[in-house]
Amino acid sequence: MDDDKYVLNTRNKEDFPPAHTAEHLLNQTMIRMFGCDRSTNAHIERKKSKISYILDHKPSKQEEKEIENKMNELIQEDLPVRYEFVNRNEIPKGVSLVNLPHDTSEKIRLVYIGDYDVCPCIGKHVRSTGQIGKFVLLGTNWDQATMSFRIRFKIVQ
Numbered sequence: 001m002d003d004d005k006y007v008l009n010t011r012n013k014e015d016f017p018p019a020h021t022a023e024h025l026l027n028q029t030m031i032r033m034f035g036c037d038r039s040t041n042a043h044i045e046r047k048k049s050k051i052s053y054i055l056d057h058k059p060s061k062q063e064e065k066e067i068e069n070k071m072n073e074l075i076q077e078d079l080p081v082r083y084e085f086v087n088r089n090e091i092p093k094g095v096s097l098v099n100l101p102h103d104t105s106e107k108i109r110l111v112y113i114g115d116y117d118v119c120p121c122i123g124k125h126v127r128s129t130g131q132i133g134k135f136v137l138l139g140t141n142w143d144q145a146t147m148s149f150r151i152r153f154k155i156v157q
Contacts, residue, residue, distance in 0.1 A: 015044070015123040015125075018126055018132040018133055018155045019154075020124060021113070021125040021132055022075075022135055022153070024119060025074050025075070026039075027039055027119070030053050030067070037054070038099065039051045049154065050150055051150070051153075052148050052149065052151075058144070059140070064140055067137065068137040072134060075135060076129075077129060079113050079114030079129040081112070081113050081127055083109050083111055083112070099120075104120075111123075111125060132157075134155070135153060136156055138154060140152070
């Protein structure tokens with residue numbers, strides 16, 4: 001996809017495309033399983049990543065296993081990743097701009113992963129989920145005071 005025809009905001013880090021694409025899948029998986037919002041606290045890296053969600057309960061060990069299984073199912077489905085550029089006032093229903101910086105450009109790049117997820121993003125992604133590798137859930141932490149559920153994971157290629 002030719003991203004050069006639009007001027008987008010700059011990104012202050014170099015993404016590891018498999019893990020970054022997995023972050024999109026994980027956000028949508030958590031939304032569907034727990035009815036939460038996309039994470040606003042993610043640290044996605046090549047060796048190990050961590051991402052937090054505000055939930056209404058601490059997930060059980062069975063739910064944690066379901067997260068890992070669902071992620072690997074989605075990866076194996078080899079869903080296509082595609083981009084679409086839209087004006088800010090043409091954002092599809094259900095797509096939130098809350099996590100975007102205040103100085104975001106007028107043109108927004110939406111990233112679609114099959115029919116599973118869509119969100120605005122300027123990061124680098126794989127061409128299809130089959131290129132991600134295996135999602136390995138390394139561990140989780142629950143903070144009862146903030147109702148925050150942190151997931152640590154890595155991508156094995």
